[in-house]
Amino acid sequence: GAVVSQHPSRVICKSGTSVKIECRSLDFQATTMFWYRQFPKQSLMLMATSNEGSKATYEQGVEKDKFLINHASLTLSTLTVTSAHPEDSSFYICSVSPGDYNEQFFGPGTRLTVL
Amino acid sequence: GQNIDQPTEMTATEGAIVQINCTYQTSGFNGLFWYQQHAGEAPTFLSYNVLDGLEEKGRFSSFLSRSKGYSYLLLKELQMKDSASYLCAVMDSNYQLIWGAGTKLIIKP
Numbered sequence: 098g099a100v101v102s103q104h105p106s107r108v109i110c111k112s113g114t115s116v117k118i119e120c121r122s123l124d125f126q127a128t129t130m131f132w133y134r135q136f137p138k139q140s141l142m143l144m145a146t147s148n149e150g151s152k153a154t155y156e157q158g159v160e161k162d163k164f165l166i167n168h169a170s171l172t173l174s175t176l177t178v179t180s181a182h183p184e185d186s187s188f189y190i191c192s193v194s195p196g197d198y199n200e201q202f203f204g205p206g207t208r209l210t211v212l
Numbered sequence: 213g214q215n216i217d218q219p220t221e222m223t224a225t226e227g228a229i230v231q232i233n234c235t236y237q238t239s240g241f242n243g244l245f246w247y248q249q250h251a252g253e254a255p256t257f258l259s260y261n262v263l264d265g266l267e268e269k270g271r272f273s274s275f276l277s278r279s280k281g282y283s284y285l286l287l288k289e290l291q292m293k294d295s296a297s298y299l300c301a302v303m304d305s306n307y308q309l310i311w312g313a314g315t316k317l318i319i320k321p
Contacts (some may be wrong), residue, residue: 098257139300140311140312140313140314141255141299141311141312142311143308143309145313166255173219173224189250190254190255199242199243199303199307200245200257201245201257201309203254203256204254204313205253206253206254208252
């Protein structure tokens with residue numbers, strides 16, 4: 098498998114501020130990383146596919162100007178939630194897919210609470 | 213549209229066996245995955261099926277029938293630590309993962 102880290106694990110911020118979440122692939126050079134959001138008692142929702150050196154591909158309904166993704170290296174992708182609002186409070190998880198079966202390996206997640 | 217169905221919640225007894233079913237309707241099929249997710253944590257990969265039949269991995273087994281659009285995850289010798297949500301996900305023809313809502317498994321002593 099692959100080892101993926103995320104930072105921070107938990108963040109509380111005020112409404113209107115921006116929050117940056119880092120996703121690092123520690124033992125695998127990931128040209129592609131995935132960003133998911135999960136609301137309580139719901140399944141994972143793919144937000145965007147982060148591509149190293151190029152623009153991210155966003156899923157329908159996800160605002161690219163609100164959720165800024167930067168994949169500057171093969172080991173780091175960042176998600177910035179701009180002008181966060183309480184409805185952005187969620188569990189944000191990144192993943193990489195190095196495997197033979199296209200299985201995804203997830204980071205530990207970042208729990209964002211917007212007050 | 214694409215759809216993954218699995219029960220919302222199941223309860224089982226420690227030491228017993230439980231089967232979690234998943235049915236799917238997707239545009240194409242490139243494999244079915246099962247993930248385990250403990251509360252407040254990210255999912256972890258359990259199994260992958262792309263051909264019909266049973267894949268066994270220790271206490272966990274996963275079965276697939278492509279003609280029926282059906283899979284199940286079988287957990288044997290249940291332990292309290294198996295209490296978690298189990299997510300079924302199918303990779304469609306575009307290699308996009310379609311996720312089920314997950315089955316919350318509650319293990320009682």
